[in-house]
Amino acid sequence: MPKGRIKIEPITNSAARNQTFRKRKKGLLKKANELSTLCGVKVCAVINSCDNTEPPEFWPSKEGAEAVHSAFMGVLPEERCKRMYDQERHLEERIHKGQDRAMRLHTDNREIELREVMFDLLRGKTLMPHQYGDPSFMRDLNLFIGDYANKVTYRTQFLEGNVEHVPPNVAVTDAPGPVVGDVTLFLSEPRAPGGFNDHVHHQEPFQYQTPTNFYDQTQPMFYGSSQGTEFESVSKFKPIVHEFLMGQPQQMSDVQEPARVASMGDNNNGYHQLLVTSQMPFTTTTTAAATDLYGHSINNGWPTRFGLD
């Protein structure tokens, strides 16, 4: 029977209108009855068709309705009006509620999207034109990363505040490689622009496998031909950060970090030499080798598996 949702607008065809009127009137009164019974409250209703085809209908009955009405008129005018709705007020309320809900969902969706993008960037993927070409997206992304960094800072301060004097450099002196303090050295290693091509992992543009209309409506696909040249410059996004993250853990592997949080599991794994970073497969494969490559590097006392919810 349901033929699909109809739009809420005046019905022009008078036969259809009368039929709808009769059906809906019946349903409305049924709902009024249920409300009255379930909640044990007084209810009354008057319904009159627009062209007076039938006499007005009263619920529960004319007398019953009149009784409720008199009681209603006995109430103070302010009390009556406080919760008195006409079409305008009713629709406005629903519109505001709907807009609030849409806004909340939008920001939630945005958060999730930004989070995914951030982690994908850290993994070494690149942005799509419709992302880096969208200033508001970039601005929001910037804010998101900053906010996340603040969380990290806050957590760091919290942990360091609880721990006895442990200068970070001292803790990792056993490590032969770059340490936390030398982070900048690692990053400032000169990299030729085309240097990434030396690496085995292949760069795949980061993209969502969503239906195309997913983005069509919210973000412009192209801003014009200038996008063609912009694309090259995006290579900056590539694995500087990714390499950094992949490279570092191996250096810390043999650190007996006293500051470790209790949730850290065993820190007894020996020092594992991570194979040359450049050969780390970009996209993880199902082979055991790849898993080991990651597995060992992460297993050095740090949790191997985090559920991303």
Added chain:
Amino acid sequence: MMSKKKESMGRQRIPMVKIKKETHRQVTFSKRRAGLFKKASELCTLCGAEIGIIVYSPAKKPFSFGHPSVESVLDRYLSRNDLSLAQTKKPQGNTAGNCELNMLLTQTVSEVEEEKKKGQAMADVRKGNAARRLVTNWWEGPVDEMNVVQLKVMKCALEELRKIVVSETNTVPFKEVKEDVFGFLDTNKVTAPSYMNTSSGLSNAYHFGYGNGCF
């Protein structure tokens, strides 16, 4: 019956008797009252009917809905006056304004649906990605589970990333974005999403301190 308390029970048939539990009764009243008024509003718009409804809450507060207005309808039909008064001309409601509101409401409702769909699509994508990506990196996990060393590494990585994002933002030639950012100039979309008219935006959201421990 209604004894299961552990999870949400979804839609259930309930017996047509007065609800015993007072909180339950109050909740039901709120929801059903809203639904009743919604149906009444639709009947008015679709069929141009005159309607007057009075409802008392469990707390004895009177709610009313009426079209063109509560008072005009109730006075005409329910006042204990003789029938001749009912012949008086019907007051005209603000039909044009209501039409606009109805359209705006339809638009808003569809926007909510859109956002929900987007959320769903994203959730599916994430699931797909998680399945493909067999190994999760340590830095994708909760911040609260990282040790100090990891945190510092993470911090530096994020700062580097941020610098890159900022520099990329600045190199893109600035265009008159404004509303165009959401493709409003696209012919398929006639108007901006209604919720964008409200002042709060994502940037504001960050002031509230996001991330309820979801990391």
